[in-house]
Amino acid sequence: xxxxxxxxxxxxxxxxxxxxxxxxxxxxxxxxxxxxxxxxxxxxxxxxxxxxxxxxxxxxxxxxxxxxxxxxxxxxxxxxxxxxxxxxxxxxxxxxxxxxxxxxxxxxxxxxxxxxxxxxxxxxxxxxxxxxxxxxxxxxxxxxxxxxxxxxxxxxxxxxxxxxxxxxxxxxxxxxxxxxxxxxxxxxxxxxxxxxxxxxxxxxxxxxxxxxxxxxxxxxxxxxxxxxxxxxxxxxxxxxxxxxxxxxxxxxxxxxxxxxxxxxxxxxxxxxxxxxxxxxxxxxxxxxxxxxxxxxxxxxxxxxxxxxxxxxxxxxxxxxxxxxxxxxxxxxxxxxxxxxxxxxxxxxxxxxxxxxxxxxxxxxxxxxxxxxxxxxxxxxxxxxxxxxxxxxxxxxxxxxxxxxxxxxxxxxxxxxxxxxxxx
Numbered sequence: 001x002x003x004x005x006x007x008x009x010x011x012x013x014x015x016x017x018x019x020x021x022x023x024x025x026x027x028x029x030x031x032x033x034x035x036x037x038x039x040x041x042x043x044x045x046x047x048x049x050x051x052x053x054x055x056x057x058x059x060x061x062x063x064x065x066x067x068x069x070x071x072x073x074x075x076x077x078x079x080x081x082x083x084x085x086x087x088x089x090x091x092x093x094x095x096x097x098x099x100x101x102x103x104x105x106x107x108x109x110x111x112x113x114x115x116x117x118x119x120x121x122x123x124x125x126x127x128x129x130x131x132x133x134x135x136x137x138x139x140x141x142x143x144x145x146x147x148x149x150x151x152x153x154x155x156x157x158x159x160x161x162x163x164x165x166x167x168x169x170x171x172x173x174x175x176x177x178x179x180x181x182x183x184x185x186x187x188x189x190x191x192x193x194x195x196x197x198x199x200x201x202x203x204x205x206x207x208x209x210x211x212x213x214x215x216x217x218x219x220x221x222x223x224x225x226x227x228x229x230x231x232x233x234x235x236x237x238x239x240x241x242x243x244x245x246x247x248x249x250x251x252x253x254x255x256x257x258x259x260x261x262x263x264x265x266x267x268x269x270x271x272x273x274x275x276x277x278x279x280x281x282x283x284x285x286x287x288x289x290x291x292x293x294x295x296x297x298x299x300x301x302x303x304x305x306x307x308x309x310x311x312x313x314x315x316x317x318x319x320x321x322x323x324x325x326x327x328x329x330x331x332x333x334x335x336x337x338x339x340x341x342x343x344x345x346x347x348x349x350x351x352x353x354x355x356x357x358x359x360x361x362x363x364x365x366x367x368x369x370x371x372x373x374x375x376x377x378x379x380x381x382x383x384x385x386x387x388x389x390x391x392x393x394x395x396x397x398x399x400x401x402x403x404x405x406x407x408x409x410x411x412x413x414x415x416x417x418x419x420x421x422x423x
Contacts, residue, residue: 001312005278007319013106014312016055022099023072024053029196030178031085040085051080069095089188091181093299097212098176100311101202104220105174107315108167114322115163121329122159122234126152129334130419133412134248135342135350142346144353145415148249148334153423155234162230166223166318173220175212176202182298183208209298214289217307221289224314228279231321235275238328242269247338252331271324282317285310343412348387349377354409355391358401372396 001011012018028048034040053076061071069092077083087095130149135142178193180186185193197204205212241249253267288310292303352373359369376394380387388410391397397406408414 001316005316005320007316007323009110010107010312010315010319013103013110014315016059019099019103020053020055020058020072022102023069023095024048024051024076025102026095026098026196026200027073027076027086029199030088030090030192031082032199033192033195034085034088039088040082044080044082044085047080047082048076048086051076053079067092089180089192090178091210093211094178094180097205098178098197098200098202100217100307101174101176101205101212102200103311104170105202108170108174111170111315111319111322112167114319114326115167118322118326118329119156119160119163121326122152122156125149125329125332126156127423130423131416132334132336132339133343133416134339135346142350144350145343145412147416147419148339150419150422151237155230155237159227159230159234162223162227166220166227169220169223173216174202175205175216176200177205177208177212179208182210211295211299211303214292214295214303217311218289218293221285221310221314224318225279225283225286228282228318228321231325232276232279234325235272235279235328238332239269239272239276242267242272246342248335248342250333250335251328252333271328275321275324278317278321282314285314347380347384348410349380351387351391351410352377354414355397355401358405358409359397362400364400 028045031040031048032045035042035045053072057075058068058072061075062068065071065074069087072095073087077086080086126149128149129152130147132148133145134148134151136144136146176197177183178188178196179190180188193204205216238249238251240246242251250267251269251271258264288306292306295303355373356366356369359372360366364372376390377387379385380390391410392403392406401409
């Protein structure tokens, strides 16, 4: 990931050095087990525990071995002085996939905290603007009024649901395996796997061949893509509402910020546009993640190069997007004056649906009701008159619905009478 979008904690978790540190930890637990069984010299575990293996040393050795885990084992053996029991009975994927499980578990803990903060700020905005009436739009055309809070609430429940699914995916991916060359424990045993994984704090993968099945990892990426897309939906809504001709909601614009290199008057929604752009990139990982599921026989390594890029970049993007949305939502600007102007600009034509329902309730056919209302709407548009004023003077509507009921339903408060129930 380029530095512009990096998250420091994700970078540490998925760094080459942290990955090697996890290799050392796993090999140490393996040796500890063999030490208990008398298959490794006493003190071997402590020696490995104290050994520092640098990424640089492993990379240099790999230039010779052309195999990353062999390079690591050779360096670890030289630096620790431990040979007996080291990497005994296991294969590279036992180390690699178990390390991935450890990294995913770390990622889950960190992102979980970040998501809690995000949900908190969206929920706060929803509650604070719960009753703030605004123009509802469908097909990009004025519909019935809604509230700013209800807009936020809809995004809140969608993002919350997607977060929960994504975290389940991460939890399912926080697993390990120590099952040997093709998963048969031919040179090791289930007891060793159980003890090592217990010490590492990982759940055991179900039946494995030489690797953990990649559908588990694909689900993480798919859920990440869905989550990023829910972020994108909120960002897109803010972008649309910041449209010059609407200008009801806009992202924070800090002191000294510049909107355009050519036009000083502009306040471009760059943070929300960035969310939309990066979510596209993340959605792009779904195809290689799915294709990684299909590997030859007990395994091949066509998945390896994909995962080295895909996992860290995916989590960098998710963390970056979450932090961007926290910043935007926390200090979002709500233009109440323009919200009122846009409601007024519609000349109350949004009452047409309520009026249609009232006529139906009073026994007028749908065809007749529609034919009575539509011409008045069009006349209101042509003459730029308030829809409610025309209706309140129309004898047909007064007779069918009644003056008091008309005044009740031709009110903005009528549209938010169930808002507390929804919340």
